[in-house]
Amino acid sequence: MSLNLKESHEYEAELKNKLKKYSGHNYELIEVLHEAQELIGYLPKEAQKIIADHLNLAPGRVNSVVSFYNHFSEYSKGEFQVSLCKGTACYVKGSQDIIKKIEDKYGIKSGQTTEDGKVSLNVVRCLGACGLSPVMTVNGKAYGLLNPEKAVKIIENYLNGKIKEEGNA
Numbered sequence: 698m699s700l701n702l703k704e705s706h707e708y709e710a711e712l713k714n715k716l717k718k719y720s721g722h723n724y725e726l727i728e729v730l731h732e733a734q735e736l737i738g739y740l741p742k743e744a745q746k747i748i749a750d751h752l753n754l755a756p757g758r759v760n761s762v763v764s765f766y767n768h769f770s771e772y773s774k775g776e777f778q779v780s781l782c783k784g785t786a787c788y789v790k791g792s793q794d795i796i797k798k799i800e801d802k803y804g805i806k807s808g809q810t811t812e813d814g815k816v817s818l819n820v821v822r823c824l825g826a827c828g829l830s831p832v833m834t835v836n837g838k839a840y841g842l843l844n845p846e847k848a849v850k851i852i853e854n855y856l857n858g859k860i861k862e863e864g865n866a
């Protein structure tokens with residue numbers, strides 16, 4: 698989802714204010730990103746640019762750190778945050794087909810959220826459960842041994858309330 702100008706103006710002043718306590722050294726980057734994400738909820742490109750300017754870093758450097766860590770996101774998150782693994786173990790068991798199915802079904806790519814704000818997709822390198830590959834998590838709960846149909850069914854069960862946040866499948 699893209700950021701609208703109103704939102705940008707809303708956080709810009711506060712972010713710049715928070716940055717004042719940082720001396721402008723690039724080793725502060727991770728801490729600053731944490732604080733900015735806490736403030737905004739995610740790390741839009743405009744915020745990354747403000748941070749890069751303050752720390753005298755190239756915007757591309759900031760963006761590479763944001764992209765590398767799963768904890769950080771460039772996009773606003775949906776109610777159900779789906780992380781799909783494309784690490785080696787999952788890849789060889791067909792994770793690409795699952796990713797494609799979810800992209801097609803919900804009309805989103807990695808890092809995006811559906812228009813209704815319900816589902817976010819994040820394709821990640823490894824979820825640390827390689828023995829259960831292919832794996833995805835929904836709001837942090839892991840589901841393994843997936844195929845495209847199973848993965849969609851799980852997400853649909855979140856959407857229709859058959860799976861509650863507590864994780865009762």
Ligand code: FES
Binds near residue numbers: 788822823827830832
């Ligand atoms: S490679 Fe997918 S969980 Fe590790």
